[in-house]
Amino acid sequence: MTSLDAPALARGAAHLLAELGNRAEVHDLYSPEGAAVYHDMAGGDTQEVRELVTLVRALPGPVLDLAAGSGRLTLPLLALGREVTALDLSETLLALLKERLAQSRGRLAERCTVVHADMRDFALDERFGAIVLGTSSISLLDPAGRAALYRRVRAHLLPQGRFLLTTVELHAPPGQEEAEFAFTGPSGRSYRFFERWARADGRRVVAVFPAETATETEAEQLTVCTTTIGVLPADLLESELTAHGFAVRSRIPLGDQSGRHRDVLMEAEVAA
Numbered sequence: 001m002t003s004l005d006a007p008a009l010a011r012g013a014a015h016l017l018a019e020l021g022n023r024a025e026v027h028d029l030y031s032p033e034g035a036a037v038y039h040d041m042a043g044g045d046t047q048e049v050r051e052l053v054t055l056v057r058a059l060p061g062p063v064l065d066l067a068a069g070s071g072r073l074t075l076p077l078l079a080l081g082r083e084v085t086a087l088d089l090s091e092t093l094l095a096l097l098k099e100r101l102a103q104s105r106g107r108l109a110e111r112c113t114v115v116h117a118d119m120r121d122f123a124l125d126e127r128f129g130a131i132v133l134g135t136s137s138i139s140l141l142d143p144a145g146r147a148a149l150y151r152r153v154r155a156h157l158l159p160q161g162r163f164l165l166t167t168v169e170l171h172a173p174p175g176q177e178e179a180e181f182a183f184t185g186p187s188g189r190s191y192r193f194f195e196r197w198a199r200a201d202g203r204r205v206v207a208v209f210p211a212e213t214a215t216e217t218e219a220e221q222l223t224v225c226t227t228t229i230g231v232l233p234a235d236l237l238e239s240e241l242t243a244h245g246f247a248v249r250s251r252i253p254l255g256d257q258s259g260r261h262r263d264v265l266m267e268a269e270v271a272a
């Protein structure tokens with residue numbers, strides 16, 4: 001994580017937050033309180049899962065799912081019939097993953113090892129055919145954290161193994177650093193999503209509000225989630241990976257590549 005101060009919220013978000021006053025309970029999107037909102041934001045994106053599963057299917061050996069969270073990618077990877085190690089720093093999310101494994105059909109849990117660790121600093125006894133870092137989770141690390149991660153990934157790959165990671169690029173003309181979107185999650189709840197791209201320092205701050213802020217009673221609390229995330233273009237990641245002894249074999253665009261957010265899946269291997 002970065003130690004810099006968070007950039008300011010988008011003006012629309014700051015305005016709405018001021019209007020809500022004491023009714024707003026602000027949490028980090030990745031905190032236990034933000035988990036339900038996070039699930040609603042990420043849960044609808046199935047193309048990343050499909051592309052990752054397709055790539056992993058072709059790679060022999062066990063799979064390491066880094067920053068696995070509550071297992072959005074871990075469960076489909078297990079469904080391939082492979083041994084999967086799911087590693088995350090959040091005990092809360094790993095507890096959710098264990099619950100999901102316990103409820104899953106087909107004895108997936110028997111092939112899953114759950115590890116509580118930091119992806120910048122882990123040492124496992126095993127080597128992997130595929131190491132997956134999805135959901136643009138690499139953006140949560142600062143440059144020193146990413147360098148440490150690359151070293152750990154290299155040390156844990158089998159000779160022909162692949163590092164599969166996703167990133168979200170931002171594209172907007174100067175002057176359009178702020179944006180607002182509406183979305184409805186798989187739970188059926190609707191939200192207002194505000195974003196401010198602090199272009200110069202390569203980060204964006206997001207704020208997610210319930211779409212409906214009028215409530216029955218003035219005293220009713222509303223959960224508002226904010227977080228600051230790095231913005232890491234694929235070119236930047238490719239040059240970092242190259243500097244750390246990887247070769248990028250492919251870049252797979254995920255979804256619409258004409259909008260503000262452009263998701264890219266990168267496939268890297270240790271350079272010969």
Ligand SMILES: C[S@@+](CC[C@H](N)C(=O)[O-])C[C@H]1O[C@@H](n2cnc3c(N)ncnc32)[C@H](O)[C@@H]1O
Nearest residue numbers: 067068069072073088089090117118119135137
């Ligand atoms: C964007 S979520 C992705 C979770 C999961 N892969 C998914 O698709 O839903 C980011 C995850 O990174 C984890 N995380 C953040 N920093 C970490 C670190 N240094 N080491 C391991 N996990 C970390 C968080 O706990 C969270 O589960």
